[in-house]
Amino acid sequence: MDKKENTTGMMSCPLPISDxxxxxxxxxxxxxxxxxxxxxxxxxxxxxxxxSEKHDGAVFNVEGHxxxxxxxxxxxxxxxxxxxNIGELxxxxxxNDLSMCGAKPLYLSLGLILEEGFLIKDLEKxxxxxxxxxxRTGTQIITGDTKVVDKGKGDxxxxxxxxxxxxxxxxxxxxxRVEEGDVIIVxxxxxxxxxxxxxxxxxxxxxxxxxxxxxxxxxVVQKLIDAxxxxxxxxxxxxxxxxxxxxxxxSQSQYEIEIEEKSIHVLEExxxxxxxxxxxxxxxxxxxxxxxxxxxxxxxxxxxILKKEDDGKYASIIGAVKGKxxxxxxxLKNLMGSNRILDMLSxxxxxxxx
Amino acid sequence: MCLAxxxxxxxxxxxxPQLRSAKVSFGGxxxxxxxxFLSEAKVGDYVLAHVGFALNxxxxxxxxxxxxxxxLMGDVE
Amino acid sequence: xxxxxxxRDSDKAKLLVDAIHKKVTKKWxxxxxxxxxxxxxxxxxxxxxxxxxxxxxxxPGCPVCVTPIEKIDKAIEIASKANVIFCSFGxxxxxxxSNTDLLKLKAVGSDVRIVYSxxxxxxxxxxxxxxxxxxxxxxxxxxxxPNAQAVFIAHQQGVMNFSVLVSHVLVPPAIKAILDSKNNxxxxxxxxxxxxxxxxxxxxxxxxxxxxxxxxxxxxEPVDILQGILxxxxxxxxxxxxxxxxxxxxxxxEGNAKAMEVMYEVFEIxxxxxxxxxxxxxxxxxxxxxxSDYDAELKFGVVNYSVEESGECISGLILQGIKKPVDCxxxxxxxxxxxxxxxxxxxxxxxxxxxxLYKEKKL
Numbered sequence: 186m187d188k189k190e191n192t193t194g195m196m197s198c199p200l201p202i203s204d205x206x207x208x209x210x211x212x213x214x215x216x217x218x219x220x221x222x223x224x225x226x227x228x229x230x231x232x233x234x235x236x237s238e239k240h241d242g243a244v245f246n247v248e249g250h251x252x253x254x255x256x257x258x259x260x261x262x263x264x265x266x267x268x269x270n271i272g273e274l275x276x277x278x279x280x281n282d283l284s285m286c287g288a289k290p291l292y293l294s295l296g297l298i299l300e301e302g303f304l305i306k307d308l309e310k311x312x313x314x315x316x317x318x319x320x321r322t323g324t325q326i327i328t329g330d331t332k333v334v335d336k337g338k339g340d341x342x343x344x345x346x347x348x349x350x351x352x353x354x355x356x357x358x359x360x361x362r363v364e365e366g367d368v369i370i371v372x373x374x375x376x377x378x379x380x381x382x383x384x385x386x387x388x389x390x391x392x393x394x395x396x397x398x399x400x401x402x403x404x405v406v407q408k409l410i411d412a413x414x415x416x417x418x419x420x421x422x423x424x425x426x427x428x429x430x431x432x433x434x435x436s437q438s439q440y441e442i443e444i445e446e447k448s449i450h451v452l453e454e455x456x457x458x459x460x461x462x463x464x465x466x467x468x469x470x471x472x473x474x475x476x477x478x479x480x481x482x483x484x485x486x487x488x489x490i491l492k493k494e495d496d497g498k499y500a501s502i503i504g505a506v507k508g509k510x511x512x513x514x515x516x517l518k519n520l521m522g523s524n525r526i527l528d529m530l531s532x533x534x535x536x537x538x539x
Numbered sequence: 540m541c542l543a544x545x546x547x548x549x550x551x552x553x554x555x556p557q558l559r560s561a562k563v564s565f566g567g568x569x570x571x572x573x574x575x576f577l578s579e580a581k582v583g584d585y586v587l588a589h590v591g592f593a594l595n596x597x598x599x600x601x602x603x604x605x606x607x608x609x610x611l612m613g614d615v616e
Numbered sequence: 617x618x619x620x621x622x623x624r625d626s627d628k629a630k631l632l633v634d635a636i637h638k639k640v641t642k643k644w645x646x647x648x649x650x651x652x653x654x655x656x657x658x659x660x661x662x663x664x665x666x667x668x669x670x671x672x673x674x675x676p677g678c679p680v681c682v683t684p685i686e687k688i689d690k691a692i693e694i695a696s697k698a699n700v701i702f703c704s705f706g707x708x709x710x711x712x713x714s715n716t717d718l719l720k721l722k723a724v725g726s727d728v729r730i731v732y733s734x735x736x737x738x739x740x741x742x743x744x745x746x747x748x749x750x751x752x753x754x755x756x757x758x759x760x761x762p763n764a765q766a767v768f769i770a771h772q773q774g775v776m777n778f779s780v781l782v783s784h785v786l787v788p789p790a791i792k793a794i795l796d797s798k799n800n801x802x803x804x805x806x807x808x809x810x811x812x813x814x815x816x817x818x819x820x821x822x823x824x825x826x827x828x829x830x831x832x833x834x835x836x837e838p839v840d841i842l843q844g845i846l847x848x849x850x851x852x853x854x855x856x857x858x859x860x861x862x863x864x865x866x867x868x869x870e871g872n873a874k875a876m877e878v879m880y881e882v883f884e885i886x887x888x889x890x891x892x893x894x895x896x897x898x899x900x901x902x903x904x905x906x907x908s909d910y911d912a913e914l915k916f917g918v919v920n921y922s923v924e925e926s927g928e929c930i931s932g933l934i935l936q937g938i939k940k941p942v943d944c945x946x947x948x949x950x951x952x953x954x955x956x957x958x959x960x961x962x963x964x965x966x967x968x969x970x971x972x973l974y975k976e977k978k979l
Binding site for chain 3: 542547557566573576591602
Binding site for chain 1: 541542544546562564565566567568569570571588589590
């Protein structure tokens with residue numbers, strides 16, 4: 186397509202792309218603004234029948250084999266944070282996205298963008314972490330690429346990983362399978378990763394023992410599958426937190442979902458930091474947490490399996506799927522026992538004083 | 540206005556009166572808070588912190604009175 | 617967490633709700649002053665729990681919401697300058713000015729930084745001697761002593777590349793302006809608890825006496841707010857009008873003398889325009905002459921600004937408690953958190969934002 190045609194195409198587009206002329210940090214927050222950017226601009230040009238599923242990865246058939254394919258980029262700062270680093274995050278994040286489709290993760294690609302001046306010894310630590318994370322997840326890096334950019338253009342290191350996995354014929358895990366009466370279960374306490382990152386911000390001067398919950402989820406998902414659990418949907422909770430993920434599923438499946446605040450566990454220290462900054466833990470990022478939407482009769486067994494995991498102490502049933510709702514609605518029964526709407530995070534949470 | 544959070548003083552430092560500060564624990568997360576407005580604050584006190592400053596010491600006796608009052612209401616029910 | 621969890625306890629809240637139901641013989645209209653209280657009320661559904669007996673009117677206690685558009689425009693002009701590091705509390709970043717906001721400005725390259733404490737901005741100034749560091753000093757009386765202390769410290773330490781853009785507002789003049797308004801529906805107030813940790817509540821005694829209206833200093837957690845409401849309706853039912861203190865665990869009648877001393881050392885009272893409401897006499901703070909070197913408006917020559925406010929936005933009427941967000945024709949449609957028309961939608965403490973987040977889809 187030549188430039189002129191492109192421009193005309195954009196001008197005749199009926200959807201306003203954005204009120205913003207430039208990308209802001211809020212566009213990366215995992216909330217409404219990011220979703221708007223994806224829906225109204227990126228998907229406007231690129232959508233097809235596979236992307237419209239809007240799940241964490243794409244599942245498709247190739248000559249009789251069902252494969253899952255996903256990609257994710259990692260730009261976390263600082264690259265070494267309490268409880269982990271960008272390397273293991275880059276492996277676990279993509280492996281987890283494949284797991285959320287019900288796939289057995291097999292192979293990953295590794296793209297590195299290195300900033301001039303980034304220390305080789307730090308790169309080595311990250312590569313070793315990547316190797317260890319692959320071992321832990323039973324996956325292999327089989328292809329990759331390395332680029333270097335000028336100092337000032339790269340924030341140390343950016344990583345992209347794409348992953349491919351295989352999905353058993355009898356497995357169908359996606360928002361389209363959600364049903365009224367399904368139960369929603371989270372595999373542990375929330376908010377650790379986002380708060381672990383926040384505590385590294387020098388200007389906030391917060392000392393804490395909080396470690397990121399960064400972890401692989403493929404093994405526990407496999408245990409659920411092997412136990413014959415009627416899994417309808419899985420979603421890992423990353424940016425935008427539990428609140429945004431539940432909203433995504435509600436709108437993608439077009440159901441009303443009700444969750445209960447008192448069933449959601451937050452570690453006291455995580456709460457402490459959230460109180461100081463004015464953050465709502467329900468919107469804070471996680472990296473080793475997911476929600477499973479399962480058949481009601483399998484809820485007890487699911488919880489039992491999740492609680493047996495190392496970090497599964499606070500796994501809990503947090504809610505249920507109600508009736509059909511085109512707009513996708515999430516309500517939260519709060520500590521006072523009254524219901525309020527739980528919306529998706531708007532941009533990103535900013536520390537507030539008010 | 541305004542976001543202010545209760546926390547417990549763990550240690551106090553600083554000779555300059557304007558910069559007198561305390562390490563305050565908020566549920567285990569520790570933040571340095573300026574206590575220049577509270578000359579009588581001591582380790583073990585709970586303070587209310589807003590924008591990095593402690594505004595007042597929490598009066599445990601008063602807090603207990605509120606809880607007692609609510610308990611009595613409950614007993615009467 | 618101690619001194620938080622017990623005030624979020626649903627059993628205690630229920631006791632208070634029942635006590636309120638038993639106490640009232642007619643419907644009363646009570647205003648909570650502070651945006652933090654509004655946030656709590658809507659988040660915990662307190663207004664729904666007592667709606668048959670009490671009409672809760674959300675007051676103008678959101679310093680972010682009431683910062684005049686001109687101030688935002690001045691902030692943007694200053695922050696746009698190449699050698700300026702503009703520091704602000706996070707709340708102010710998304711408040712719309714006439715054309716843009718600080719967050720969008722940051723996106724196109726201006727050095728706009730979020731700070732947690734005003735003293736952090738002084739630190740940044742010391743670390744960047746070749747830059748001008750400006751701090752957006754916004755807030756009620758709660759934040760005034762910390763902001764004053766930052767200026768005092770900068771002055772003491774001779775940090776000359778630091779200045780403040782002041783937009784402080786005071787509570788008692790706002791209460792009087794609401795009570796003097798011919799549209800006033802408010803019969804009792806829940807005063808802003810954290811403002812009173814600094815100021816005490818002596819200054820409300822004159823108001824209750826003149827206007828014959830109860831004022832109860834109230835905290836922010838659900839149990840605090842419900843207890844404050846109970847105390848207020850008890851006064852109304854019994855025909856009393858006193859300044860009472862629900863938040864006695866941190867508020868005393870005299871307030872914090874040291875905090876007030878620092879505040880009055882650096883600031884003096886002045887006229888102040890409130891966004892959406894207009895000018896309220898003697899309702900703001902400005903830097904005293906002695907500290908004029910730290911006045912960003914003088915330093916950058918952004919003194920005379922005048923802006924017309926948007927016709928469609930009714931945030932002023934909402935801030936005065938005359939209308940509710942749902943009365944606004946653009947609420948939830950053209951105006952929402954991603955595209956806010958006025959500050960009551962931007963700030964999480966703003967009535968419109970609280971309604972949108974917690975109630976909108978129910979309508």
